[in-house]
Amino acid sequence: MRKIIHCDCDCFYAAVEMRDQPALRGKPLAVGGRAETRGVIATCNYEARALGVHSAMSTARALRLCPQLILLPPDFRRYREASQQILTIYRDYTPLVEPLSLDEAYLDVSGVDRCQGSATLMAEEIRARIRAEVRITASAGIAPNKFLAKVASDWNKPDGQFVIRPPEVETFVAALPVGKIFGVGKVTAARLQKQGVHTCGDLRAWDLNRLTHEFGRFGATLYQLCRGMDERSVRPDRIRKSLSVETTYAHDLPDLAACHAELPALIAEFRRRFANLSAPRAVHNAVVKIKFADFTQTTAECVSVTPDEAVWRALLDDAYARQGKAVRLLGVGVRFAEAEAGPRETHRGGEQLDLFDAEGIILQR
Numbered sequence: 001m002r003k004i005i006h007c008d009c010d011c012f013y014a015a016v017e018m019r020d021q022p023a024l025r026g027k028p029l030a031v032g033g034r035a036e037t038r039g040v041i042a043t044c045n046y047e048a049r050a051l052g053v054h055s056a057m058s059t060a061r062a063l064r065l066c067p068q069l070i071l072l073p074p075d076f077r078r079y080r081e082a083s084q085q086i087l088t089i090y091r092d093y094t095p096l097v098e099p100l101s102l103d104e105a106y107l108d109v110s111g112v113d114r115c116q117g118s119a120t121l122m123a124e125e126i127r128a129r130i131r132a133e134v135r136i137t138a139s140a141g142i143a144p145n146k147f148l149a150k151v152a153s154d155w156n157k158p159d160g161q162f163v164i165r166p167p168e169v170e171t172f173v174a175a176l177p178v179g180k181i182f183g184v185g186k187v188t189a190a191r192l193q194k195q196g197v198h199t200c201g202d203l204r205a206w207d208l209n210r211l212t213h214e215f216g217r218f219g220a221t222l223y224q225l226c227r228g229m230d231e232r233s234v235r236p237d238r239i240r241k242s243l244s245v246e247t248t249y250a251h252d253l254p255d256l257a258a259c260h261a262e263l264p265a266l267i268a269e270f271r272r273r274f275a276n277l278s279a280p281r282a283v284h285n286a287v288v289k290i291k292f293a294d295f296t297q298t299t300a301e302c303v304s305v306t307p308d309e310a311v312w313r314a315l316l317d318d319a320y321a322r323q324g325k326a327v328r329l330l331g332v333g334v335r336f337a338e339a340e341a342g343p344r345e346t347h348r349g350g351e352q353l354d355l356f357d358a359e360g361i362i363l364q365r
């Protein structure tokens, strides 16, 4: 039985800013791009969240909701420095640390004998050290696998932790809303709810055939996740091959003009995630993905080391022209340079789970 900890700092960029400028504490604060440049909110503190602001929201909208919002530009030098300090703390406990972004990581502490071998105590100690040495707070989830550890770290956020012990997995997952499964976004969750599926327990009534029929390859993943099963290992050496952001629309986009209109929001979200990568990466290709209303799928890509909206728009035009039908899903992203020359990654069972993040946005590798 494995012991996995998922550690996640609380409103990381905003926390670093409040640490360095204590006068900002207690006021609604966000880090992000300016409204005039169609910027988005990267992170905001809990005071801002209480007023309806959230990450990935356009800054213009955030300022309308909360005119007193203090907006700071990101300072990645300080965020990376804090991130490095935190990684050093993690590596005191185990070499099996897999960073997901600047402020999130999985730790496999199976067989580690610190804290009498208790992953719960290790998580408490790690969080106390982050508080003392980096002077920000983190939350943690402790569970037998990555999926549950990540769900658990969100359970008592901020500045809290939650443990799911092996005998508790069955009951915990049965009651878990399907929307908590990564890869199940709002549209998919709504579709499931229409069919009476609200929790992972409900979803277990669907056999593998039905899940595959409804969800394609992701169906097999869902079959496992709704039973609390996730065999993915914690991989300290994992190198992301690509990064992309995609959205499934509640209503199909009828034509190319409607697709163009969605492009800026996708690109803004892509840029937010790109900035938050655990290590800076060189881009090699720009990519656009389209899934049409009939579920046929196509991607277009070209070499581009600094893709901008015009590049993605041209790819969108190419990809759209292949079918010219209504569109249910759009994605934009990049492939990284090192992946072109690097060794091929081996794909083991369940590995495709890494394609998804907790918000249902697909992060392709």
Ligand SMILES: [Mg+2]
Pocket (backbone or CB within 6 Å): 008, 009, 010, 011, 012, 103, 104
């Ligand atoms: Mg975080």
